[in-house]
Amino acid sequence: MRLRNKKQTRPPLPPISIRSNSNTGGTMDISTVESLQYDFSSVKAATNNFSNENKLGRGGFGTVYKGTLEDGNQIAVKRLAWDSEQGDLEFKNEVLLVAKLQHRNLVRLLGFSVEGNERLLIYEFLPNTSLDQFIFDPAKRTLLDWEMRCSIIKGIAKGLLYLHEDSRLKIIHRDMKTSNVLLDTNMNPKIADFGMARLFKTEETEGDTTRIVGTYGYMAPEYAMHGQFSVKSDVFSFGIIVLEMVVGQKNQYFKNGDKKEDFLSFAWKSWKNGTTSDLVDPMLKEASSSLKDIIRSIHIGLLCVQEKVNDRPTMATIVLMLNSLSMALPLPTEPAFFMRCNFDPEMPLLQEYNSTTRSGGLGSSQYSVNEVTISDFVAR
Numbered sequence: 001m002r003l004r005n006k007k008q009t010r011p012p013l014p015p016i017s018i019r020s021n022s023n024t025g026g027t028m029d030i031s032t033v034e035s036l037q038y039d040f041s042s043v044k045a046a047t048n049n050f051s052n053e054n055k056l057g058r059g060g061f062g063t064v065y066k067g068t069l070e071d072g073n074q075i076a077v078k079r080l081a082w083d084s085e086q087g088d089l090e091f092k093n094e095v096l097l098v099a100k101l102q103h104r105n106l107v108r109l110l111g112f113s114v115e116g117n118e119r120l121l122i123y124e125f126l127p128n129t130s131l132d133q134f135i136f137d138p139a140k141r142t143l144l145d146w147e148m149r150c151s152i153i154k155g156i157a158k159g160l161l162y163l164h165e166d167s168r169l170k171i172i173h174r175d176m177k178t179s180n181v182l183l184d185t186n187m188n189p190k191i192a193d194f195g196m197a198r199l200f201k202t203e204e205t206e207g208d209t210t211r212i213v214g215t216y217g218y219m220a221p222e223y224a225m226h227g228q229f230s231v232k233s234d235v236f237s238f239g240i241i242v243l244e245m246v247v248g249q250k251n252q253y254f255k256n257g258d259k260k261e262d263f264l265s266f267a268w269k270s271w272k273n274g275t276t277s278d279l280v281d282p283m284l285k286e287a288s289s290s291l292k293d294i295i296r297s298i299h300i301g302l303l304c305v306q307e308k309v310n311d312r313p314t315m316a317t318i319v320l321m322l323n324s325l326s327m328a329l330p331l332p333t334e335p336a337f338f339m340r341c342n343f344d345p346e347m348p349l350l351q352e353y354n355s356t357t358r359s360g361g362l363g364s365s366q367y368s369v370n371e372v373t374i375s376d377f378v379a380r
């Protein structure tokens with residue numbers, strides 16, 4: 001059941017004109033807006049006044065709370081750290097567009113609430129939280145056997161394909177990472193935070209931007225360094241996720257016994273030396289009879305993180321590669337970031353790039369390898 005909407009308390013809003021990248025855009029009437037609009041005070045009550053006990057986590061766009069509606073239904077409420085100049089109407093336009101994107105592998109946006117400067121997004125609640133909390137946790141990781149990891153990888157790929165090609169809009173996620181993949185009760189993956197670049201009024205079409213939304217370690221170099229984003233920068237991030245799923249470690253560095261090595265460098269070195277199985281999570285190696293399939297996933301991951309943007313496959317091709325084990329795969333070329341030689345694991349990955357490629361650049365100390373979302377900075 002939906003919370004009481006604002007029909008009785010607000011003057012009617014004008015019809016909203018929907019902008020769309022496709023030809024299917026049109027004009028949406030007031031009833032559509034109102035069906036998605038939640039009453040602010042009811043959401044506040046559902047989250048117990050945005051209490052700390054209900055806090056699920058905090059990301060680059062704001063804080064997420066668990067909420068329980070009067071009828072007992074659970075929701076996740078993202079209280080946006082709103083610094084955009086975007087007006088109410090434009091915000092509502094964008095929410096309407098994003099809410100229309102519905103797919104089994106996307107977190108469902110149920111609605112929104114606006115009150116003064118407050119902006120809330122209301123999502124379906126996913127009790128198993130995010131993939132990072134499983135794959136990087138030594139105990140929980142054991143719950144993810146190869147079959148499950150493979151099905152999660154395929155689900156993420158399908159969700160991204162929908163965003164890139166199959167939805168009415170062409171959405172480039174720009175911040176794909178394991179913490180943006182939520183898991184439902186059946187461990188079906190659902191991509192979160194898609195459309196945030198739209199809502200925060202950063203440019204959404206392919207091209208150059210001076211406003212970077214993304215997380216170090218997952219960001220394609222052309223995006224991190226030059227603000228150039230495309231579906232292929234999402235493919236790069238997807239490749240990192242695939243590798244992390246197989247390796248069972250964050251992409252910061254690879255723990256090779258007592259040694260720490262740069263994640264992608266080690267992956268590439270192992271591939272070149274024909275020792276790719278060294279990368280595989282020992283837990284998978286012990287339990288699985290599908291080492292060949294696991295190595296194939298590493299192969300696909302390496303194709304996604306290739307330095308040359310055009311060499312990276314599209315999500316459509318990746319879905320095919322994942323589903324058709326007999327499909328021949330091209331040989332990967334060197335990944336991006338591989339040129340780093342003297343790897344210092346304490347040094348954030350892109351600091352080197354910042355110091356060499358950005359004049360003003362980022363305040364380096366506040367950025368870590370893959371923990372921080374950069375939601376808005378002027379790069380050049």
Ligand SMILES: Nc1ncnc2c1ncn2[C@@H]1O[C@H](COP(=O)(O)OP(=O)(O)OP(=O)(O)O)[C@@H](O)[C@H]1O
Pocket residue numbers: 056057058059060061062063064076078107123124125126127129130175179180182192193215372373
């Ligand atoms: N719909 C949801 N259901 C359950 N938990 C959620 C939901 N959405 C978010 N969370 C939890 O809240 C945490 C914070 O989410 P949020 O998307 O704000 O941050 P993030 O993904 O960690 O970072 P970023 O903003 O950089 O993407 C997530 O890690 C997840 O555990």
